[in-house]
Amino acid sequence: xxxxxxxxxxxxxxxxxxxxxxxxxxxxxxxxxxxxxxxxxxxxxxxxxxxxxxxxxxxxxxxxxxxxxxxxxxxxxxxxxxxxxxxxxxxxxxxxxxxx
Numbered sequence: 749x750x751x752x753x754x755x756x757x758x759x760x761x762x763x764x765x766x767x768x769x770x771x772x773x774x775x776x777x778x779x780x781x782x783x784x785x786x787x788x789x790x791x792x793x794x795x796x797x798x799x800x801x802x803x804x805x806x807x808x809x810x811x812x813x814x815x816x817x818x819x820x821x822x823x824x825x826x827x828x829x830x831x832x833x834x835x836x837x838x839x840x841x842x843x844x845x846x847x848x
Contacts, residue, residue, distance in 0.1 A: 809845040
């Protein structure tokens with residue numbers, strides 16, 4: 749299936765050893781490279797990649813969004829003398845990340 753890639757047990761079931769996983773990974777990387785080469789024109793540069801991701805994944809959490817989530821969780825934890833208090837609801841995570 750184009751655009752879907754898997755390695756390890758998810759690909760072949762609970763069999764094999766580390767070497768098997770390595771061969772699976774090599775095959776998967778080869779498939780990814782072939783799919784990219786077959787694209788009409790792959791994104792070039794960070795700006796085109798960011799635009800493509802924004803188009804396909806509108807609720808993408810960026811590194812800045814992750815840092816915002818981390819800061820909010822740590823601040824909530826500090827109030828309770830804990831390392832952090834995790835945000836558990838998806839909507840809360842996305843809202844916090846969007847503010848970052």
